Amino acid sequence: MKDLVGIKEISREDIELILNTASSFRDILRRDIKKVPTLRGKTVVNLFFEPSTRTKTSFELAEKRLSTDVLNFSVPTSSVVKGESLFDTIKTIEAYGVDYIVIRHASSGATHFIANNVNASVINAGDGINEHPTQALLDAFTIIEKKERLEGLNVAIVGDIIHSRVAKSNIYCLTKAGAKVRLIAPPTLIPPYVPEGVDVFYSMEDGLRDVDVVMMLRIQMERQGKGFFPTTGEYFRLWGLTMERLKLAKNDAIVMHPGPMNRGIEIASDVADCGQSVVLEQVTNGIAVRMAVLYLLGGSRENG
Amino acid sequence: MDKRILVQGGHIIDPSQGIDGIGDILIEDGKIVKIVRQSDRATVNKEKDNSLKNYRTAALPHCCTIDAAGLYAMPGLVDLHTHLREPGFEHKETIKTGTGAAVRGGFTSVCCMPNTNPVNDNKTVTEFILRTTYAEGECFVYPIGAITKGQKGEELAEMGMMREAGCVAFTDDGRPVMNSLMMRRALEYSKIFNAPIISHCEDIHLSEGGLMNEGSLAAFLGLRGIPAAAEDVMVARDILLAELTGGRLHIAHVSTEGSVRLIREAKKRGINITAETCPHYFSVTEKAVEGYNTNAKVNPPLRTERDVEAVKEGLQDGTIDVIATDHAPHHRDEKLQEFDKAPFGISGLETALSLSLGLVEQGVLDMNRIVEKLTYNPSKILGISKGSLMAGSVADVAIVDPAKVFDIDAGRFLSKGRNTPFDGWRLKGRVVMTICRGKIYDWRMDE
Amino acid sequence: MAKELINKKDISRILSRIAHELIEKNKGTENLCLVGIHRGGVYLAKRIALKIKSIENVDIPVGSLDISLYRDDIGLRKEHPIVRKTDIPFDIADKKVVLVDDVLFTGRSIRAAMDALMDIGRPAQIQLAVLVDRGHRELPIRADYVGKNIPTSMTENIEVQLEEEGLSDSVVLVDRSLIVVNE
Numbered sequence: 008m009k010d011l012v013g014i015k016e017i018s019r020e021d022i023e024l025i026l027n028t029a030s031s032f033r034d035i036l037r038r039d040i041k042k043v044p045t046l047r048g049k050t051v052v053n054l055f056f057e058p059s060t061r062t063k064t065s066f067e068l069a070e071k072r073l074s075t076d077v078l079n080f081s082v083p084t085s086s087v088v089k090g091e092s093l094f095d096t097i098k099t100i101e102a103y104g105v106d107y108i109v110i111r112h113a114s115s116g117a118t119h120f121i122a123n124n125v126n127a128s129v130i131n132a133g134d135g136i137n138e139h140p141t142q143a144l145l146d147a148f149t150i151i152e153k154k155e156r157l158e159g160l161n162v163a164i165v166g167d168i169i170h171s172r173v174a175k176s177n178i179y180c181l182t183k184a185g186a187k188v189r190l191i192a193p194p195t196l197i198p199p200y201v202p203e204g205v206d207v208f209y210s211m212e213d214g215l216r217d218v219d220v221v222m223m224l225r226i227q228m229e230r231q232g233k234g235f236f237p238t239t240g241e242y243f244r245l246w247g248l249t250m251e252r253l254k255l256a257k258n259d260a261i262v263m264h265p266g267p268m269n270r271g272i273e274i275a276s277d278v279a280d281c282g283q284s285v286v287l288e289q290v291t292n293g294i295a296v297r298m299a300v301l302y303l304l305g306g307s308r309e310n311g
Numbered sequence: 312m313d314k315r316i317l318v319q320g321g322h323i324i325d326p327s328q329g330i331d332g333i334g335d336i337l338i339e340d341g342k343i344v345k346i347v348r349q350s351d352r353a354t355v356n357k358e359k360d361n362s363l364k365n366y367r368t369a370a371l372p373h374c375c376t377i378d379a380a381g382l383y384a385m386p387g388l389v390d391l392h393t394h395l396r397e398p399g400f401e402h403k404e405t406i407k408t409g410t411g412a413a414v415r416g417g418f419t420s421v422c423c424m425p426n427t428n429p430v431n432d433n434k435t436v437t438e439f440i441l442r443t444t445y446a447e448g449e450c451f452v453y454p455i456g457a458i459t460k461g462q463k464g465e466e467l468a469e470m471g472m473m474r475e476a477g478c479v480a481f482t483d484d485g486r487p488v489m490n491s492l493m494m495r496r497a498l499e500y501s502k503i504f505n506a507p508i509i510s511h512c513e514d515i516h517l518s519e520g521g522l523m524n525e526g527s528l529a530a531f532l533g534l535r536g537i538p539a540a541a542e543d544v545m546v547a548r549d550i551l552l553a554e555l556t557g558g559r560l561h562i563a564h565v566s567t568e569g570s571v572r573l574i575r576e577a578k579k580r581g582i583n584i585t586a587e588t589c590p591h592y593f594s595v596t597e598k599a600v601e602g603y604n605t606n607a608k609v610n611p612p613l614r615t616e617r618d619v620e621a622v623k624e625g626l627q628d629g630t631i632d633v634i635a636t637d638h639a640p641h642h643r644d645e646k647l648q649e650f651d652k653a654p655f656g657i658s659g660l661e662t663a664l665s666l667s668l669g670l671v672e673q674g675v676l677d678m679n680r681i682v683e684k685l686t687y688n689p690s691k692i693l694g695i696s697k698g699s700l701m702a703g704s705v706a707d708v709a710i711v712d713p714a715k716v717f718d719i720d721a722g723r724f725l726s727k728g729r730n731t732p733f734d735g736w737r738l739k740g741r742v743v744m745t746i747c748r749g750k751i752y753d754w755r756m757d758e
Numbered sequence: 759m760a761k762e763l764i765n766k767k768d769i770s771r772i773l774s775r776i777a778h779e780l781i782e783k784n785k786g787t788e789n790l791c792l793v794g795i796h797r798g799g800v801y802l803a804k805r806i807a808l809k810i811k812s813i814e815n816v817d818i819p820v821g822s823l824d825i826s827l828y829r830d831d832i833g834l835r836k837e838h839p840i841v842r843k844t845d846i847p848f849d850i851a852d853k854k855v856v857l858v859d860d861v862l863f864t865g866r867s868i869r870a871a872m873d874a875l876m877d878i879g880r881p882a883q884i885q886l887a888v889l890v891d892r893g894h895r896e897l898p899i900r901a902d903y904v905g906k907n908i909p910t911s912m913t914e915n916i917e918v919q920l921e922e923e924g925l926s927d928s929v930v931l932v933d934r935s936l937i938v939v940n941e
Binding site for chain 1: 466467468471472492493497
């Protein structure tokens with residue numbers, strides 16, 4: 008496998024391999040010396056056309072822990088602003104001799120485009136409203152850490168689903184692994200077409216019953232003005248995850264969030280900090296999972 | 312309030328129970344206890360049910376017997392579409408005067424539109440309306456919330472919280488939601504609250520500057536016209552959006568042949584929509600504007616003969632589910648202006664029933680169907696438990712004298728709004744008594 | 759073509775001897791711990807620990823080490839090797855760590871193992887015990903405890919088969935010039 012463009016393109020076995028490998032990397036992150044020389048001499052470019060602090064930092068740390076040489080390519084300071092096409096940009100980068108490109112772009116499918124046109128291994132850090140595969144993988148890893156399996160679990164994904172690539176990747180990943188996925192959101196935030204086997208609930212009270220995992224999505228403020236819901240006040244009132252609503256789920260249900268959280272809008276402050284919240288573990292696991300992905304992709308095809 | 316009331320011997324029409332015949336209505340403590348049909352009376356006399364016998368002999372204290380022989384007794388009427396003007400426009404009408412007018416017209420429940428000042432686009436205004444009704448209202452008021460903030464058509468209003476506070480439906484009435492994407496969102500978002508989106512269908516670009524129905528009369532009078540297409544175009548759009556989203560749509564004040572046709576076809580296709588019309592759209596044509604009569608200036612405008620016929624057919628075949636008043640009172644001074652300056656609107660609560668009875672006279676609908684469109688159907692659409700005389704219901708009853716001939720005298724309206732094109736019309740059939748929550752309003756002595 | 763070089767009984771005797779040598783050279787078991795290198799070394803380390811227990815009645819800490827991440831040939835391979843669990847549930851600082859492997863060959867695995875250990879902690883000493891030394895060192899690495907020296911040619915391969923993996927204990931010489939052996 009040269010690239011990781013999406014969960015759609017990988018198999019259940021691939022997912023298991025990545026997660027098993029991530030487990031070993033997570034142990035390394037617990038040591039004093041959190042580094043291994045494994046990918047020494049390899050070069051990674053972080054090509055972020057959309058702003059991101061968390062994902063970018065997570066990738067960068069993963070890359071450094073594997074002893075790779077890291078290059079950061081940020082759009083406002085780049086030649087793209089001068090009008091260079093995406094194709095020329097990536098070809099130039101390839102000419103520098105990089106082994107991995109980690110790309111985040113506002114256009115769905117941008118990652119596929121790049122992967123088809125370079126020899127380097129391409130990793131999707133989020134393309135438009137299509138996919139964000141490493142997020143789904145680290146979410147799956149976190150769930151397995153707490154629940155020891157994915158198969159048969161009831162997972163509720165809550166919030167701005169129609170615009171969320173995190174939701175999409177998670178839906179694919181969880182259904183491939185045999186979990187039972189449901190979506191909870193106002194009707195305006197549910198996509199017009201929902202994959203078979205995925206249930207849709209418009210009410211938290213109905214949707215959270217018997218749920219093992221509550222996966223919250225961030226509500227973007229811009230959605231308020233566009234008619235998806237009237238105000239963040241009403242959103243919280245009807246779909247905010249409060250302690251009362253969390254009680255409807257199973258006693259040992261876990262609460263997840265890809266971050267950054269809007270306290271008081273999609274999630275109540277006390278829930279974000281409660282014992283069932285695994286938000287910080289997700290962050291740590293993110294580094295381990297991304298290390299695993301880099302390790303398994305094997306670098307440039309030329310060396311194969 | 313009389314503790315016990317017996318409405319005796321009236322012709323009871325209750326479509327919700329399929330009752331259409333002579334009988335008695337027993338009311339106690341503001342609730343309907345029982346309806347006893349004439350045909351059942353024989354069994355009742357044999358029954359050990361002493362309370363019934365006692366009613367008839369008035370042996371129990373505080374029992375008021377109303378002789379309804381020759382009169383119709385029906386559930387209190389339910390108006391899906393009223394402008395009570397409070398808060399903000401109290402010079403035109405207040406909740407107190409508006410509900411008073413409603414009761415005079417036989418209406419015991421009215422839904423008030425949100426185009427007040429401030430607009431009812433949040434739960435605070437909703438709560439104000441309900442509190443004021445509780446303190447001063449003469450009948451039930453069900454607030455309808457705005458679809459968009461300020462009814463500006465740009466951002467959704469907090470429908471969830473308004474629903475919780477007591478709103479039964481949402482509309483930007485007075486204005487359409489011009490932005491189709493916003494209308495789509497509104498239909499999608501409101502789906503889960505089980506409250507219809509009531510659409511005021513008007514393409515404001517097509518109707519721009521219009522003052523009456525577009526046609527030869529408008530040209531003759533030198534008044535800019537509102538083409539029927541301005542309504543039809545939006546009816547079509549809303550029907551398609553309702554189909555796309557699965558949301559609940561209700562079309563307000565249907566006035567054109569085109570609208571009726573579109574709605575009929577949409578219903579045949581199984582789309583979940585309902586529709587209402589108002590008495591002025593089946594009683595009078597654009598001719599009423601002649602002489603620049605501002606009391607005939609209304610939006611949508613009074614239309615042509617063909618449209619009137621189409622509306623009647625729509626009522627007949629069930630395309631139009633509801634007769635609502637679109638009661639729009641204005642201050643006398645406001646209507647006393649040049650035609651283009653006068654505001655649109657007809658004060659309709661006190662004339663609606665009588666005008667609707669005209670349809671019975673013409674053989675367009677029978678009493679049963681008329682009553683259904685004024686009571687049971689609007690209640691069903693809103694999901695409220697009104698419009699029925701079922702045992703246990705709140706005692707809301709309208710008593711109508713079908714033979715009473717009278718002249719409409721706007722000067723004696725209980726509403727502050729005297730603006731009606733029907734002033735001076737001689738009509739047959741009138742509400743002579745209204746019971747609301749068990750309280751009796753007796754107008755049998757009125758001329 | 760496979761030829762058995764060491765049988766089950768002899769393997770057991772060899773491990774006993776190594777256990778004795780360990781105890782003797784270190785003058786006891788104080789601060790001693792065993793770390794087996796995946797996969798063969800892990801089982802052998804456990805067995806040696808049991809032998810030591812039966813001799814000195816002391817439980818020596820045993821850990822397992824995966825060296826995939828420290829290999830020096832990662833860039834040369836088509837696919838990266840599967841990473842296994844590194845489980846060293848004790849502090850190796852200031853301890854005498856005895857690495858245990860089944861076959862000592864070029865010495866590169868041992869080099870990788872030492873680098874891994876150094877990233878985990880700072881042992882006082884690292885010693886090396888192997889079941890078989892087959893020669894052909896490419897780095898200056900030697901074992902402190904050797905089960906058996908078996909000189910081989912480059913076309914030959916030594917396979918250590920162990921019960922823990924579902925085979926019966928045996929050290930086998932395979933001539934690769936005749937059969938294709940999967941890595």
